[in-house]
Amino acid sequence: MLAYAAKRILLMIPTLLGVAVLVFFMLRVVPGDVVEVKLRGDGGNVSQETIEMERRRLGLDKPLLAQFGDWMVGLVTLDFGKSMWTDRPVVEEIGTRLELSLQVAIMATIIAVLIAVPLGTFAALMRDTWVDYLARIVTIGGLAIPSFWFGMLVMLTLLGLFNWLPPITFTPLHVDPWTNLVQLIWPAMAVGYRYCAVVARMVRSSLLEVFNEDYIRTARAKGVYEKLVIVRHALRNALLPAITVIGLEFAFLIGGLVVTEQVFNLNGIGVLFVQSVSRNDFTLLQGLVMLVAAFYVVINLAVDLLYAVFDPRIRYR
């Protein structure tokens, strides 16, 4: 098991290197660079000389391969460079936002799983009754309604009922937990709805499948209490495929919350992504892509390891 994990971790390196190469060259295909946006962005009349100087300062005048080499050396030494726009280190730029995005993702996951597992289970147990139909309506809603739209709905409701508006600045958890939670619970719920819908549907369908398995019939034939049949025999098997879905959704939440972040006035990774794209801030963008890629790879590994924990067939084969 440990050896397996070590091997998988080593295998992550080539994957991430591949991503690095891809993202670097794909960005350079895009016309224009950060300097033009920065200095000529609002139609300002800046001399060519100034622009060249700025380019030289940022290293953009070097040949492409040299730039690539610099970046790779940086990557290996875990130095992601500085933002071309703000001049602050990429790590710092991402760091403050990552805390927020990660917290939203974790909260959304907790909310979604806590609701989705019972919801999916009851829908499966009471298949084709009103419980199931209700669950189906709720989950289809979650899939059909875009999270940001749902987020706006939540916002408007909060505004109407409590006259609450999201604060302008982010209060980290360790500074003031209460303010922090009040601020983040709503966006977490807004994205958690879709998340919950996906997971609940997965739980329902895989539970229905498991109920047709021979070993469930065996458990009943042994005279096992129905509750035990459901929890011990069926649910544990049915949750395995749900783990995969949870992992993928979680990774998505790290970088994909662009509009929801804007709706709730949050300065997270999603917003940063949009900003750096519009500013052609290559170094920052590269750092962001690497971060999200790393998240996907790590979560994939975590899902596989969890599988091994839950499923002895994988553990011992």
Added chain:
Amino acid sequence: MLDVQPTHDAGGAHAAGPDGDRQPLLAVEDLHVEFSTDAGTVRAVEGLSFSVDRGEVVAIVGESGSGKSVTALSIMRLLPARSGRVTRGRIAFDGRNLLDLDGEQMRQIRGRDISMIFQEPMTSLNPILQIGLQIMEPLQIHLGLDEAQARARAVELMRLVGIPDAERRLGQYPHQFSGGMRQRVMIAIGLACNPKLIIADEPTTALDVTIQAQILELMKDLSRKLDIALIVITHNLGIVARYADRVIVLYAARMAEQGPAEAIFHRPRHPYTMGLLRSVPRIDRPGGARLETIEGLPPSLAAPPSGCRFAPRCPYRIAGCDAQPPLVATDTGGLSACVRTAEIAAGSIAWARAAADAGAKAQVAADQPLLSVRGLTKHFVVSTGLLGRAGRVRAVEDVSFDVRPGETLGLVGESGCGKTTVGRLILRLEEPTSGAIRFEGRDLLRASEGELAAMRRKVQVIFQDPYSSLNPRMTVGQIVGEPLRVYDLAQGDAAVRARVGDLLGQVGLRAEMAVRYPHQLSGGQRQRVGIARALAMEPSFIVCDEAVSALDVSIQGQIINLLEDLQRAHGLSYLFIAHDLAVVRHISMRVVVMYLGRVMEVADRDALYREPLHPYTKLLLDAAPVPDPTVEKARAPRLITGELPSPLAPPEGCVFHTRCPLAGPECRQAVPPLREAKPGHHVACVKA
């Protein structure tokens, strides 16, 4: 003659014999079960009555779909809740009607008083729970044992069912057990609470003959020792003959006949039972003669015939059969649902033999072999688990044999012995590790592309599972016509259609069937389509890989006859791969016995079955029960023990020495070569 209403406690009164006044343990009365399906209501069981006494072994036999499993599940009250329901009848167990109990009362009976063993050992245990927990569950739930007591009892149970090293294996998971071991675990679970009745639904169908014999022996022993009544559901008449006291024959949801085992086998009174017994190939009788079969197919339960269910296939049918025949008592102490029972008993009507016996086997040209295999070896490199350690499965090791034109060569052995791999190597679906395969004198491993293409057409295959080997989105006509177009064997649509019709006719299907899809056919019909597709290429050699294993007895007989007819008509050669020794005896001219990838013995069919030389062949033949209770009950308990070793690490020297009763130190030294012990009889054993 006594007329018995099916609603009476019919079976019990007869079977209980001297104890007739004692209440039977289980009395099923006038049971009716229905399923709602898309195709309408299916009456899966109709008016079934029978009883089981304490300690008695009752067998339920019948073709697939005749209602055997549904009967068992009804007794357990485990019918699929959404679609199945008991519409009429009583199931009295120990004086209580199970159908009146509420869910909780029924739960207390399941696993405590009645337990059930299912057919599929591979899927019947929960894959993510430890074996120990699964055995301990009923002990803790029904008997209220605490953890330690339950664990001790589980170890005891595992020893009882012959699982060595029980303490350690308690913590293991199902995938770490072989099929036979899992079925032992299922039996341990079934026995856990000392039930009064065990229902075993095809308990050994998925297992190899030698393992099957061990499991059945074990079940019979234990049920005798512990006075447990046993209902064995099976389609294997040999098993019935060996183990059952009484037999119930179902046909299309109704009881055809029931009676003491001796009577059912020696003096059957229902035409269906008679036909069934005639259509099984017998391992204890020389093959050669054509099998008698029951023509036609069982009726659909969605729209069954109104009178006698068997009438469309019955050679004795008369006008009176249009009304549903009542169950009548037979002279042999049983019941039969046939209006002509008395005439059959009196012997005044004889079984109408199938059309003229087609005579001797096809002629074998003795000269040059059509196919010749030399030193064939195939190793698979497998990675074992997360750490990716590579292992080497020795699937086929140094196998040599010849098949002559017009000959059928049988290839038998337990699962995993490499039979199928040999077939796949010959079909070139797999690359051999070493060895030579010559077809019509040409070396297939060095053949050019063109030669290979020609040979691919001449060498065809028929698979075990007719369903998965036919494309579900193609009609029968397209399936059979495809090779005609690909190989340009018929020009133009009209010619293809005519040829397809001709091929379907040859395999006994009507030409109209061409427009149907595979799912609209029965298993036997699908197998016929598979044969027609193979024939379309005008092959000279067909690999039949378990071609009749998935079929019911009466259908199996039809397909075997068909294969033999086609052989005679077209001079075909077959490599007939099967685990059923009786079928192989019937159809083959020579037989190769394999074990763990190696050939143990090769001989003419009758020589092999009459005087097997290799200890493994002897045990294999001994393990297969024959459908004759007199022979079976006189027979000593089965000898073979132990499990198949892993092909990843086959034993040194003679691969069979771990299970061989004759094994001595010399057997571990070297692999015994295949030598000719008698003319034409080769054996790989130092002591034979």
